[in-house]
Amino acid sequence: xxxxxxxxxxxxxxxxxxxxxxxxxxxxxxxxxxxxxxxxxxxxxxxxxxxxxxxxxxxxxxxxxxxxxxxxxxxxxxxxxxxxxxxxxxxxxxxxxxxxxxxxxxxxxxxxxxxxxxxxxxxxxxxxxxxxxxxxxxxxxxxxxxxxxxxxxxxxxxxxxxxxxxxxxxxxxxxxxxxxxxxxxxxxxxxxxxxxxxxxxxxxxxxxxxxxxxxxxxxxxxxxxxxxxxxxxxxxxxxxxxxxxxxxxxxxxxxxxxxxxxxxxxxxxxxxxxxxxxxxxxxxxxxxxxxxxxxxxxxxxxxxxxxxxxxxxxxxxxxxxxxxxxxxxxxxxxxxxxxxxxxxxxxxxxxxxxxxxxxxxxxxxxxxxxxxxxxxxxxxxxxxxxxxxxxxxxxxxxxxxxxxxxxxxxxxxxxxxxxxxxxxxxxxxxxxxxxxxxxxxxxxxxxxxxxxxxxxxxxxxxxxxxxxxxxxxxxxxxxxxxxxxxxxxxxxxxxxxxxxxxxxxxxxxxxxxxxxxxxxxxx
Numbered sequence: 001x002x003x004x005x006x007x008x009x010x011x012x013x014x015x016x017x018x019x020x021x022x023x024x025x026x027x028x029x030x031x032x033x034x035x036x037x038x039x040x041x042x043x044x045x046x047x048x049x050x051x052x053x054x055x056x057x058x059x060x061x062x063x064x065x066x067x068x069x070x071x072x073x074x075x076x077x078x079x080x081x082x083x084x085x086x087x088x089x090x091x092x093x094x095x096x097x098x099x100x101x102x103x104x105x106x107x108x109x110x111x112x113x114x115x116x117x118x119x120x121x122x123x124x125x126x127x128x129x130x131x132x133x134x135x136x137x138x139x140x141x142x143x144x145x146x147x148x149x150x151x152x153x154x155x156x157x158x159x160x161x162x163x164x165x166x167x168x169x170x171x172x173x174x175x176x177x178x179x180x181x182x183x184x185x186x187x188x189x190x191x192x193x194x195x196x197x198x199x200x201x202x203x204x205x206x207x208x209x210x211x212x213x214x215x216x217x218x219x220x221x222x223x224x225x226x227x228x229x230x231x232x233x234x235x236x237x238x239x240x241x242x243x244x245x246x247x248x249x250x251x252x253x254x255x256x257x258x259x260x261x262x263x264x265x266x267x268x269x270x271x272x273x274x275x276x277x278x279x280x281x282x283x284x285x286x287x288x289x290x291x292x293x294x295x296x297x298x299x300x301x302x303x304x305x306x307x308x309x310x311x312x313x314x315x316x317x318x319x320x321x322x323x324x325x326x327x328x329x330x331x332x333x334x335x336x337x338x339x340x341x342x343x344x345x346x347x348x349x350x351x352x353x354x355x356x357x358x359x360x361x362x363x364x365x366x367x368x369x370x371x372x373x374x375x376x377x378x379x380x381x382x383x384x385x386x387x388x389x390x391x392x393x394x395x396x397x398x399x400x401x402x403x404x405x406x407x408x409x410x411x412x413x414x415x416x417x418x419x420x421x422x423x424x425x426x427x428x429x430x431x432x433x434x435x436x437x438x439x440x441x442x443x444x445x446x447x448x449x450x451x452x453x454x455x456x457x458x459x460x461x462x463x464x465x466x467x468x469x470x471x472x473x474x475x476x477x478x479x480x481x482x483x484x485x486x487x488x489x490x491x492x493x494x495x496x497x498x499x500x501x502x503x504x505x506x507x508x509x510x511x512x513x514x515x516x517x518x519x520x521x522x523x
Contacts, residue, residue, distance in 0.1 A: 066214040079103040118212040148172040237504035238453035258427040301328030323363030390414040415452035426450040454490035466492035
């Protein structure tokens with residue numbers, strides 16, 4: 001202690017001082033901790049205390065808002081700057097490129113400004129964390145044996161990430177002298193203070209990038225709500241074409257009578273285009289060593305689609321035209337062309353407020369395996385009004401190539417021409433030769449088209465357990481009698497290479513009836 005001097009006598013002309021040792025009572029007389037604080041200073045201290053707490057609580061509001069916007073996947077629109085939702089990309093307008101450039105400039109400016117917002121949130125958090133550490137330090141200092149000296153400047157040092165490896169942070173709670181008792185509860189509380197401080201140190205250093213992630217909007221793909229329209233049930237290949245909605249120029253009476261010429265207005269040019277394109281592509285394939293066959297494309301409503309044979313070259317795939325019509329309708333909505341039948345839940349607003357949109361529809365793709373062969377035709381009329389038509393000369397190699405080359409084993413392929421609903425599924429027309437009417441054969445050339453739900457196969461050695469050999473060869477060449485159980489025959493489980501060619505088949509036959517080839521046809 002430094003000596004304190006006090007006067008010896010007040011009456012002397014000069015004052016002499018003598019040194020005395022300062023005691024605790026002397027210190028108390030000079031420094032009084034219970035001395036009253038001026039009212040103005042006390043009010044200022046209380047005001048600052050409440051202001052710091054209010055500012056700390058207010059920090060929660062923007063953070064919770066940003067978290068909600070991010071987790072709810074809130075969509076701003078085609079631009080980060082979208083006051084009142086007015087940021088339509090207008091991709092189909094005449095000034096689409098100029099509009100896109102303007103939106104890009106707005107995004108650049110807004111993202112730059114939001115960097116300052118993210119930094120402000122980081123600084124705000126540092127104020128909150130510093131106030132929290134300071135308040136905890138004051139709370140520990142007022143209780144028990146006070147706060148260790150190593151924690152006096154914690155509220156100023158904790159912002160440095162290196163502070164979590166500072167030895168004073170983890171050793172200050174321990175007793176400094178051997179034999180000096182220390183309550184375990186106090187040590188636990190001080191270590192709790194150290195752990196909270198270390199956690200706030202980590203958060204303070206991560207708050208900058210975290211705030212930037214929450215504040216800065218990102219350009220990303222968003223899945224719109226799935227809208228259910230129709231569910232695929234089955235293909236109607238084995239049934240007669242039906243539905244005036246599918247063929248606007250065809251009446252129900254025409255379709256019931258098998259008059260399919262009404263479909264030529266819509267799909268006749270498409271077939272001609274396919275045939276011409278295939279012919280041109282095949283010529284390219286023949287003339288060039290590196291040539292390939294491109295099957296071409298077609299159109300349905302406002303959409304174009306290509307023919308796909310990428311999986312297996314013997315199968316050609318096209319999308320369902322009904323699905324294409326629905327997608328075309330959605331595409332027109334995206335362009336801003338609406339109709340009264342649009343469902344109210346259609347998300348056109350999300351489409352219009354996007355920079356790029358991908359329309360996807362789940363629907364059936366139809367595979368077609370074409371087989372070309374020449375053979376004889378046989379018809380079998382059954383007692384219940386059904387009848388069966390069989391074509392000889394069908395080979396598995398007429399569709400695909402096996403590992404050993406083209407399979408030339410011939411089969412007879414039979415179809416039942418009346419569906420389960422007893423509907424006629426056969427149509428026919430004739431080709432006349434007006435330039436040479438004396439040629440009887442050409443004059444009577446016929447084209448027949450029919451569809452069937454099932455097909456069956458047999459030859460002299462194999463019928464795959466269907467019973468066709470016993471029916472047509474051994475017992476009943478006319479296809480009648482008890483041995484010809486046609487329901488059992490067509491319900492036979494065929495080998496894998498035949499199964500896809502035994503259901504939902506469509507047959508187009510070109511025949512030239514005459515004296516010498518009455519039953520010959522090209523299929």
